[in-house]
Amino acid sequence: MTIDAEIRVQVATAQLVRFHVNTPADNILRDEEMYWLDLCLTPRPRNARACYVDHWRPHRFERIGNMFMVPPGQRMQARSDGGPTQASILCHLRPQTLRQWFDGELEWTANRPTAERLDFRMSRPGHFVDVRADLAKRTAAITETRYNGWGVLRSLHTFNGVGVNAPRADRDWSLTKLWTFAMDAVAVGIIALVATSLILAYFRRDQWRASLIALGLGGAVCGLFVFGLRLL
Secondary structure, three states: OEEEEEEEEEOOOEEEEEEHHHHHHEEEEEEOOOOEEEEOOOOOOOOOEEEEEOOOOOOOOOOOOOOOEEEEOOOOOEOOOOOOOEEEEEEEEEEHHHEEEEEEEEEEEOOOOOOOOEEEEEEOOOEEEEEEOOOOOOOEEEEEEEEOOOHHHHHHHOOOOOOOOOOOEEEEEEHHHHHHHHHHHHHHHHEEEEEHHHHHHOHHHHHHHHHHHHHHHHHHHHHHOOHHHHHH
16 A cells, blocks of 8 residues: 555544555455545455455455445455555544534444445434445435433443444443443442341341331332333
8 A cells, every 4th residue: 555645634634545456465454543434536446345354244245335434443354356556545533523523422333234335323322313324326314313311311321331233342432431430330339238238137137127118119229220211
């Protein structure tokens, strides 16, 4: 790969590059910190194909279109039998800036029927927007979902910083690490509180009625969060 020009700004880094694919190639494309967006300026070789290693089966390779994106930490295996030199514009986008633009988290979606599709989700507590773009047909479908207060509360109590559609992804935002640590600390504190309460109730057996009432109320509250919110 030859870099003919490059410009760096706070949001991203853009490069004008040339790929020399005179011989067969088999490469892994990955950027740990940024989105990798490739916009080709010349026709790609018809035998150029790729596989999203973390989401597709090992033997599934699709033809590479005029544009593709690789999210941070994800791997794309690109193969080609060779062809003429190809020119592209590479954009390396910072995830923190994209979060500010979209006012939420961008998630990788598991539904990718062809390499001509670009599907992603923008999410924040109580609000989800799914975008499914068909690059071949030049169409896009946008689905917006909103939750009420109970839904937001449930999301906040089950959020762990890693989407269910990308279990291999890492927490790349310091606030998610702080939030998950706080949730774990609260859970450990509650377990210790319940354990010491049971020990105290054992030694205060003369007040067993009050102990049973407190235990029942605590179990009811726990049941509300574990099972009750699913019915709302």
